[in-house]
Amino acid sequence: MICRILLSLGSCVFGSFVVNVTQTSYQAEENHNITLEWTFTVETGRSPTYLNIYCDLVTDDKSSLLYRVHNGAEVSESQDEKFSGRVQSDKDALREGRIRLQLCRLGTEDSGQYRCEVNTDYGSRSASCRLNVTAATDQRSTSPPQEERKDWKIIIIVLTAGALLLALLCCAFYLGSC
Numbered sequence: 001m002i003c004r005i006l007l008s009l010g011s012c013v014f015g016s017f018v019v020n021v022t023q024t025s026y027q028a029e030e031n032h033n034i035t036l037e038w039t040f041t042v043e044t045g046r047s048p049t050y051l052n053i054y055c056d057l058v059t060d061d062k063s064s065l066l067y068r069v070h071n072g073a074e075v076s077e078s079q080d081e082k083f084s085g086r087v088q089s090d091k092d093a094l095r096e097g098r099i100r101l102q103l104c105r106l107g108t109e110d111s112g113q114y115r116c117e118v119n120t121d122y123g124s125r126s127a128s129c130r131l132n133v134t135a136a137t138d139q140r141s142t143s144p145p146q147e148e149r150k151d152w153k154i155i156i157i158v159l160t161a162g163a164l165l166l167a168l169l170c171c172a173f174y175l176g177s178c
C-alpha cells in the first residue's frame with residue numbers, strides 16, 4: 001500500500017510531466033517562415049492552476065526572449081525586439097499542450113538553439129531544438145539564361161512567320177502567273 005502510494009507519488013513528481021520537441025532540428029532559407037513546435041503533458045479533465053512558458057533563442061553569449069506565457073496569458077512586453085512582430089502563436093494548440101510558434105521573415109541571425117521551458121503546478125521541464133537559416137540563393141544569377149531562352153523563342157517565331165509569308169507570296173505569284 002505504502003509502496004503503491006510512493007510509486008504513484010514518484011511518477012507524479014519525477015516522471016509524468018514531459019516537454020518534447022516534434023523536431024530536433026529545422027532547416028530554412030532566409031525570408032521564409034517556419035513553425036517550431038513543442039508538446040507538453042496536459043492532464044485530461046484537469047487544467048493547470050497556473051501555466052508559465054518561457055521560450056528563448058540561446059546563442060553563445062546571450063538569451064533572446066521569443067515567447068512568454070505568464071499565468072496562462074501571453075505577455076509580449078519583454079520579448080526581444082529582434083522578434084517583434086515576427087512571432088505568431090497558436091492559442092488553440094496551446095490548450096492541447098502544443099506550443100506552435102510561427103517565426104516570419106527569417107534571417108540568418110535567427111539561427112541557433114531554441115528552448116522552451118514549461119512550468120505548471122504538476123511539473124516543470126524544458127526542451128530545445130535547433131534552427132539553421134541559410135542565406136537566400138541569388139535569384140538574379142538564374143535569370144539571364146531564361147532571358148536568353150526568351151530571345152531565342154522570339155527569333156524562332158519571327159523566322160517562322162517570315163518563312164510562312166514568303167511561301168504565301170510565292171504561292172500568290174504562282175497562282176497569279178497562271
Ligand SMILES: *[C@@H]1O[C@H](CO)[C@@H](O)[C@H](O)[C@H]1NC(C)=O
Nearest residue numbers: 031032033088102103104105
Ligand atoms: C510568411 O507569413 C506571412 C504572415 O503569416 C505571410 O504573409 C507570408 O506569405 C508567409 N511567407 C511565406 C514564404 O510563407
Ligand SMILES: *[C@@H]1O[C@H](CO)[C@@H](O)[C@H](O)[C@H]1NC(C)=O
Nearest residue numbers: 018019020039040041042097
Ligand atoms: C513525449 O515523447 C515521448 C517519447 O516519444 C512520448 O511517449 C510522449 O507521449 C510524448 N509526450 C508529449 C506530451 O508529447
Ligand SMILES: *[C@@H]1O[C@H](CO)[C@@H](O)[C@H](O)[C@H]1NC(C)=O
Nearest residue numbers: 025027111130131132133134
Ligand atoms: C546549416 O545548413 C547548411 C546548408 O544545408 C549546412 O551546410 C550547415 O552545415 C548547417 N549548419 C548547421 C549548424 O547545422
